[in-house]
Amino acid sequence: MTRLGDLERAVMDVLWDLVPGASDGVTVREVADALDGRELAYTTVMTVLDRLAGKGMVQRQREGRAWRYRAAASREAHIAQLMLDALDLGGSRDAALVRFARSVTGTEAEVLRAALSAEAGLTDRIEDPRAGQPPLADEATDR
Amino acid sequence: MAYALHFAASILACWLTAEVLAASTWTWRAPRVAIVCWQAVGLALGLSAMGLPMALGLAAYGQPTGSALVALATDLAHGTLPAGVGAVHLGLVGVGFGIGAVLLTTTVRSVYGTVRAQRRHRELLSLVARRDPTVPGALVLDHPSAAAYCLPGVKPRVVVSAGTLNLLDRAELAAVLTHERAHAQERHDLVLLPFTALGRALPWFRWVRHAQERVALLVEMRADDKARELHADAPLAGALRRFAAAGHRITPAGALGLGDRDLDVRVQRLLVPDRTPRLLGATALAVTTTLAALPISLFLN
Numbered sequence: 001m002t003r004l005g006d007l008e009r010a011v012m013d014v015l016w017d018l019v020p021g022a023s024d025g026v027t028v029r030e031v032a033d034a035l036d037g038r039e040l041a042y043t044t045v046m047t048v049l050d051r052l053a054g055k056g057m058v059q060r061q062r063e064g065r066a067w068r069y070r071a072a073a074s075r076e077a078h079i080a081q082l083m084l085d086a087l088d089l090g091g092s093r094d095a096a097l098v099r100f101a102r103s104v105t106g107t108e109a110e111v112l113r114a115a116l117s118a119e120a121g122l123t124d125r126i127e128d129p130r131a132g133q134p135p136l137a138d139e140a141t142d143r
Numbered sequence: 144m145a146y147a148l149h150f151a152a153s154i155l156a157c158w159l160t161a162e163v164l165a166a167s168t169w170t171w172r173a174p175r176v177a178i179v180c181w182q183a184v185g186l187a188l189g190l191s192a193m194g195l196p197m198a199l200g201l202a203a204y205g206q207p208t209g210s211a212l213v214a215l216a217t218d219l220a221h222g223t224l225p226a227g228v229g230a231v232h233l234g235l236v237g238v239g240f241g242i243g244a245v246l247l248t249t250t251v252r253s254v255y256g257t258v259r260a261q262r263r264h265r266e267l268l269s270l271v272a273r274r275d276p277t278v279p280g281a282l283v284l285d286h287p288s289a290a291a292y293c294l295p296g297v298k299p300r301v302v303v304s305a306g307t308l309n310l311l312d313r314a315e316l317a318a319v320l321t322h323e324r325a326h327a328q329e330r331h332d333l334v335l336l337p338f339t340a341l342g343r344a345l346p347w348f349r350w351v352r353h354a355q356e357r358v359a360l361l362v363e364m365r366a367d368d369k370a371r372e373l374h375a376d377a378p379l380a381g382a383l384r385r386f387a388a389a390g391h392r393i394t395p396a397g398a399l400g401l402g403d404r405d406l407d408v409r410v411q412r413l414l415v416p417d418r419t420p421r422l423l424g425a426t427a428l429a430v431t432t433t434l435a436a437l438p439i440s441l442f443l444n
Contacts, residue, residue: 005269012270055266078271079286083304085264086290 007048010035012057015071025061025070146208146441147198153191153437160184160434161350164427165357169420171412174364176424178334181358183431185337190438193243198441200235203227207444212236249344253336264294268302277313278303281320289386291319299327315382318374325369331362360405367409380413 014034019026026034032045049069052058060067161184164170170177194208201211203225215236218224272282281301284290289306293299301323303316311319326332338355345351370379387406 009270057270075271078267079284082264082267082271082284082302083286083288083290085260086284086292086302086304087288 004048004051007040007044008052008057010038011045011048011052012071012075015058015069016075019070023070024063025059025068027066027068031069144202146211147195147202149441150191150195150198150208150438153187153434154195156434157184157188157191158350160431161188161354165350165353167423169423170357170361171364171408172417173419173424174361174368176428178358178361178365180427180431181338181354181361182334183435185341185354187431187435187438189246189341190435190442193239193246194438194441195239196235196242197239200228200232200239203232207441209442209444245344246341250337250340253340253343257332257336261294261296265296265300268294268300272302275308277308278316278320281323283308291323293323293326295327295330295332299324301327310385311382312378314374314378315385318370318379319382321373322366322370322379325366326362329365329369331366334362335359360408363405364409364412367413371413376413380410383410383413 011031014031015026018034028042028046028049031049032040032042035045049058049060049067053060053069057072058069059072060069062068160180164177164180164184167177170180197212198208201208201215204211204214206214215228218228268282268284272284275281275283281303284302284304286304287306287309288304289310290304291302291307293301301320303319307319308316335355335358338358342352342355367379383406387410
């Protein structure tokens with residue numbers, strides 16, 4: 001894995017594991033402090049967070065002069081999305097993956113889809129990862 | 144007119160060959176040969192579908208389609224059209240090019256959509272999947288459903304879910320991983336791509352979709368064969384059966400055909416040893432390459 005990919009993962013782990021879901025998010029400083037062992041420069045952490053925001057993985061909100069960041073969707077929701085692709089339930093007609101076999105029950109499929117719809121707007125971002133602005137809650141349109 | 148008949152006969156032959164290929168079971172014992180046959184039929188069909196209207200429009204030239212097209216281009220450049228070439232004929236030539244354009248754009252769109260989906264999938268994997276010592280070289284997704292798949296590309300990824308780790312024993316898991324690596328090494332995604340694109344371009348033709356499903360099954364069988372070269376048949380068959388059973392155990396009979404119906408066929412194939420049908424395979428190859436050569440020669444002459 002590249003160093004950048006490694007950093008992105010570490011930052012996401014902080015956002016997923018150390019930030020309670022209800023909080024308004026964390027500042028760059030707080031993320032950098034959580035990654036204490038890595039001795040990262042403040043600007044490095046900020047760059048990684050910006051990249052993740054560009055990919056739609058992270059939402060940010062201005063508070064005073066600083067930005068507050070939080071994960072756009074839970075880790076479980078992303079896993080659910082990947083499993084939908086893997087089990088060929090995502091509705092894509094492209095042969096993006098080659099599967100050994102898949103085994104899924106109707107209930108499982110429902111659970112997977114429910115996990116996704118619970119995360120408002122997640123599907124939109126997955127369809128359009130390069131959306132410039134962090135999506136607002138009311139942008140979660142029904143496509 | 145004779146050339147248009149050639150193309151029409153070629154389309155008919157493609158259809159017949161596809162029907163025979165879809166109904167044959169020798170293909171299961173020689174999946175790689177069968178895949179090449181399907182590719183030849185697909186190529187012949189695409190070229191003939193373009194060639195038929197073109198040849199009808201160019202009948203007045205009395206030349207093979209390729210040279211007639213060149214002659215038409217020269218005449219158009221000089222602004223003089225020979226007798227017998229009117230608006231209808233030019234329209235027919237246009238239809239031929241239109242079919243080609245549709246086939247090309249659907250393929251390009253399919254490639255674009257696939258690459259985008261793969262890139263997104265890869266990015267997410269790098270953030271949420273984990274390595275696991277029990278499956279070296281593969282990624283694990285923490286989810287109770289059973290799935291094993293290959294994300295193809297220049298740097299392919301083999302992924303299994305935690306549900307799969309629970310479902311399979313060590314030998315079965317090793318066979319599944321070899322199966323997935325075979326997909327990645329032989330770029331089976333590229334094999335499937337034109338058929339997926341063709342199915343998208345012509346969704347109302349049932350036998351095109353049928354061909355797509357056949358090729359998808361053959362690709363799985365080919366990967367099964369690669370796994371058999373390294374492992375015994377039993378673990379692979381065991382893994383397939385467990386996947387089949389995991390689907391049936393909870394799903395009520397007849398509910399949502401989400402489990403793979405083809406699993407049974409693949410297990411049967413592993414259990415009943417059979418010789419490779421060399422004669423049948425060679426015959427099928429000869430027939431399908433001739434089929435593809437006919438429209439190609441008409442275009443190149």
